[in-house]
Amino acid sequence: MSWLVPFAEVGARPVLVCLPQAGSGCGVFSSWQDSLDDVTVVGVALPGREHRFLDLMPATFADVVAEIVAALVATVPAGRSMVLFGHSFGGLLGYEVARALPHTHTPDALVVAASRPPHLSGRAAGSMGDGDGAEVFANLLSAKELDDDLRELVLEILEQDAELSGTYTDPGGAPVPCPLHAWGGESDELVTAAHLAGWASYAGASFHTRRFPGGHDFCLALPAEVRALFSPSRQGV
Template sequence: MTYLRTWTNDVPTVRPVLLCLPQAGAGALQFQNWQLRLGSRATVCAVQLPGREDRWGDPAPSGIAEVVETVVAELADAGLLGRPLVVFGDSFGGLLAYEVARAVGPAALVVCVCRAPVHWTRQGGLDDDDVEQLASASVEGSSLPSELVAEMREIAAEVLRRDAVLSTTFRIPPDAEPLRCPVYAWGAVHDEKVTPAQLDDWREVTTGPLHRHDFTGGHRISREDPLALLGQLSEVLSDLAEEEPS
């Protein structure tokens, strides 16, 4: 089954394209509403990793390199690499977004609550504590019976464990070329997982400018306040539209 999901039929004519990579344990369906919100300002295209939503039974990829190779091939087949492309990644999705950006050279890379690549190499990928915390957060506030909440939490933990294994395959090649596009590194003032310094270090990955912004909220800002996130993304997309020659 394919990785890419879209919710509009006008991919060839709408510009730019917003390619979204979700946080660990999450699927692509959350971005369907983003297409409704952004309308004709962008075509939203999301990556659906194996093991979630409509890909529940698909085998896990061998590593990040396989994910990137497949996503880039599907972007090319869909004719999207000829369009202005903004790559967006949320949390662990930001690391995947960086790897995709290295492969395609987008107009902009946007990462949210994701530590810079150098910190992934220093600290390693997602660990058991990350899995437990994120699994608990996924069912926090649920009004379902406790036995269903426990079942949902274990399902979330199973998907997160797969992403944790995937995260350990990240490597920065010694001859990696820096990006040339602007990088937008967004944080959250109450995020206890990613520090401002870890976000500031995204400046190391590009010869273009680094734009920093901090939302009011925590690590799950994309779920807590998606409208604030979309507001910032709309500005990025508008800037690109203004820059493109008619």
């Protein structure tokens, strides 16, 4: 199954690549396409959810990154204006994808939303992969209206993503080749302002932080803010 789900034809438009949070699928970004009619929104489809329910997750975080990079290179034309947007766990994936993409596909920007920096990820205390961290993230489900079957399914996916997160190794401050934007929710108890500031050491070209009203899922209603990050000089290449 494909690792990418374009919500419109790529054509000659800029591309917004959306990487979902742990336990979620890229379908949460499908409505963004209606708000961004001059951009193609492309969701990253991780195994074990949505149309990839029966697909197995690769063994390591690095394997997943390699699959996503290969799919993007095959789908997005070289030189095309592209922004990577990662939510929570997806932000960490986005960081590694930005570093691994060839120079022909260097993003205009990387947004890490509600995401802890690499040195606090993997098996670091409080992260998803430290053994107990998944329980903290699972508590987010208590505030959502889910029936028992769906809640159990999401928990299974969370556990799978936690295992994958545990295979991640911090590259020691390796910078991304594009502007880095760390966004957070003002009432997010999982990812604080200090966590956002921690991304500064992974920035190359420039670093920006911004906080919005809301909690850990604040970013699911921000397509207009993301649209402003595309480089006009590279659109329609």
